[in-house]
Amino acid sequence: MKGVGKNPVLCQTKWRKVAYGGMQPGYDDNYTDDSFLEEMVMNANVVKRDFLRVMVDSVSISQYLCIVALVVSTWTHTLNLAIDEITLLKFDIGLVLVGFLVLLLTTSPFSLKLLSRYVLNISFFTSGLYVLAPICHTLTRSISSDSIWALAVFLLLVHLFLHDYSGSTIRPPGALNNPKLTSNISLNASIVASVLVASRLPSWLHVFAIMLFSLQVFLFAPLVTFCIKKYSCRLHLLFSFALMIMTLGVTYQLHRMLFILLLALVVFISLVCPYWLIRIQEYKFEINGPWDEAKLCFDITE
């Protein structure tokens, strides 16, 4: 092979990124071209987060936490018989009316059909509860109180962990996503917790009132807050702050320990978590390239 030594540049053909044709002349199989990893794209879909934005987004979480704390305080007051059943029933009716008002004001196309559908659902729901309240009253008579409290706390924790904070399990008009499995599990956990706590009360009217209250809050509060958030961000922030202050006041009167726990949690969620998230975003390393599995651009309808 005499010609090789003289003009190595001319004799060597250009390396091509192909697999056919056997070994490319002049190149070993482990030759790494300059175009190696040329098509790799790093961090293509990573969104740069802003601290204030993340803090505002975290308000939904602390808002829901306060709502759950209010429900727990109401339960405690009712179990101590500090609130009687008539007051509770009036409170429930008041809540329903306020909820309807908010929904009417915030949903932009006002439709009578939607309103009548909601009224029909609420009346079915209430009459169903009325019928089932005597059963619920005697449900856990043979179970000791400690087990009930432990189970209720555990279920509430499961509810808080798996809750869908960005949307609502009950689809409001105009929502795009279907509820996920975890949001259904969290809803069921909260309902079971309310049933357990309600079954400890003395009379079935008490049971009816507290069940109506708990289920109203757990089923419809996410819907109402979602509509408020969609309507106006400022109204959402104002509502959340007012709610937080009210909750802190109520828990302060109830129990010091609960107040301190709630305050610590709200501070952790609103301040510490956003900072932590932004700190660890720097380590994000997303790799994309021609080796990725192709994503279908259409939905598979079974």
Added chain:
Amino acid sequence: MDVISRKHRILMVSDFFFPNFGGVESHIYYLSQCLLKLGHKVVVMTHAYGKRSGVRYVTGGLKVYYVPWRPFLMQNTLPTLFMTFPVIRTILIRERISVVHGHQAFSTLCHEALMHARTMGYKVIFTDHSLYGFADVGSIHMNKVLQFTLADIDQAICVSHTSKENTVLRSGISPEKVFMVPNAVDTAMFTPSPNRLSRDEIIIVVISRLVYRKGADLLVEVIPEVCRLFPKVRFIVGGDGPKRVRLEEMREKFSLQDRVEMLGAVPHAQVRSVLISGHIFLNSSLTEAFCIAILEAASCGLLTVSTRVGGVPEVLPDDMVVLAEPDPEDMVRAVRKAIDILPGIDPQTMHLRMKRLYSWDDVAKRTEIVYDRAMQSSHTNLLDRLPKYLTCGAWAGKLFCLVMIINYLVWCLLEFLQPAKDIEEVPDIIGPLHSQLHSVDDD
């Protein structure tokens, strides 16, 4: 300057081998046959398949150890870390192996065998046959295991350049250690039809497993559209899988019973006869490191239409394949272009070109070069090898070092219980076929 290359004694290890049919299985089989023809000794180790357990000999005197372990998940044996050591050690000593070659990152048997072979000081080579992602939980674990195996490997082989980039990124191995040796196709088996097919009707053949990964959903969108736009086109769909139901539903919905023929699972021996009944081969996979199905189709003289994913653009020259994005409209456009250039395609010419572009003998020679390079690396003891594992991660590195130290201790225990000199070595039996080939090669 005649360098007489040494003859190697190779152990191929994988969970995937005959009687299963697939890319990895046929790669190991054909590569082993061609290495036997070159004069090396090849032994294959895999797990038992049903009643097929023990030592078997397949064509050409290739010895296969079907070790009696049951597969537990997707054809893989149960990962036990150290329990596989005694059998692997016995095989390595009995057959006087010099190089251990593992296949497929998904195979637990491969990783364990490479780990044990490394502890005993043998040279190890790994071939990666698939592409993997980085983001989901399964991929993250798989990549960690791969990082462990490739931290102390002699050489690695990938089947395409895209696969090489993917493997280097997943495992952190240096690119100079990775060789690109592609798959090939048995052109003697996949020959085109002796009679030219009539062009009145254009027949498009699809043969693949009907799963999400192979783009069965794309087929459901593309087939009705193509049938609507081109009245002369018929489809033949071979293969089975969970998505077959969707294809049958599509057939009912658009009344394509006479235009789309569903064959069900096609046995490997009949693939050629199905292929030669068509003009165009359609491949709609969403990810492929290297697509052997396309090579088989091209060897039978079919024009290929494929999605542009993974290593597919590197596999065939531009005039033998029409590429499309994995999107129904683009695929229909590609089918239209294929139908337009079909008159200019001659199956016999395509087949002869494929014979020159791909051959398993060429793959075997290039693999032999990798083995020679692996044998040149020096022998290292345990203490020199442990720092290589520490680079795998803050916690993982130390865990891997611990695993290798325990592996070394298990080896010492096995040496004590059953010394190597007590293990009887298998004599080399050169069959009449090989001695004849030796005499042919010598001139």
